[in-house]
Amino acid sequence: MSEIKDFKDLIIWQKGMEIAEQCYFVTKKFPKEELYGMVLQVRKSSSSIPANISEGYGRRASGDYKRFLNIAQGSVNETETHLLLSARVGLCTLKDMEIIINNLKEETRMISALIKKLNY
Template identity: 70%
Template sequence: MSDVKDYKDLIIWQKGIDIAEKCYYLTKNYPKDEMYGMTQQIRRSAVSIPANIAEGYGRRYTGEYIRFLNIAQGSVNELETHLILSARVGLCTMMI
C-alpha cells in the first residue's frame, strides 16, 4: 500500500520545491537590471516544476498526469539552460 495521500507526499514534488526555493535565493543576488530577464525566467521555470507535478496529480486520468509530468520535465530542461547561461555570463558562479 502506498503512503502517498496527496501530491505533497511525492518525493519528486518535494525536491521540486527545494529547487524552486534555492533558485529564489540564488537570483536574489542577481543585478536589478535582470529582474525582468534572467531572474524572472529562472524563477518561473523553477516554480513550474513542482506546480505541474501537483496539477497533474490532481487530474482524473493517468494520461493527463503523465502529460503534466512531461511539462514538468520540460521546465527542468528550461531551468537548466537558464542556469548554464547565467554561469556562462557571470551572473552566478555555482549551480544548484
C-alpha cells in the same frame, strides 16, 4: 513507506519545491537590472516544475498525469538552460549552480521513473 494522501506527500514534488526554493535564493544575488530578465525566467521555470507535478497528480488520469510530468521535465530543462546561461554571461558561477544542477538531474531521473511506472 508512508501513505500518499495528496501531492505534497510525493518526493518528486518535494524535490521540485526544493529546486524552486534554491533558484529563488540564488537569483537574489543577481544584479537588479536582471529582475525582469533572467531572475524572472529562472523563477518561473523552476516554480513550474512542482506546479505541473501537482496539477498532473490532481487530474487523476494517468494520461493527463504523464502529460503534466512531461511538461515538468521541460521546465527542468528550461531551468538548467537558464542557469547555465547565467553562468556563461557572468551572473553567477557554475559553482553557485552545482547543487541546483545536481538536483535537476535527480528530478529528471524521478520524473522519468514515474512516467515509466505510469506506462505499466
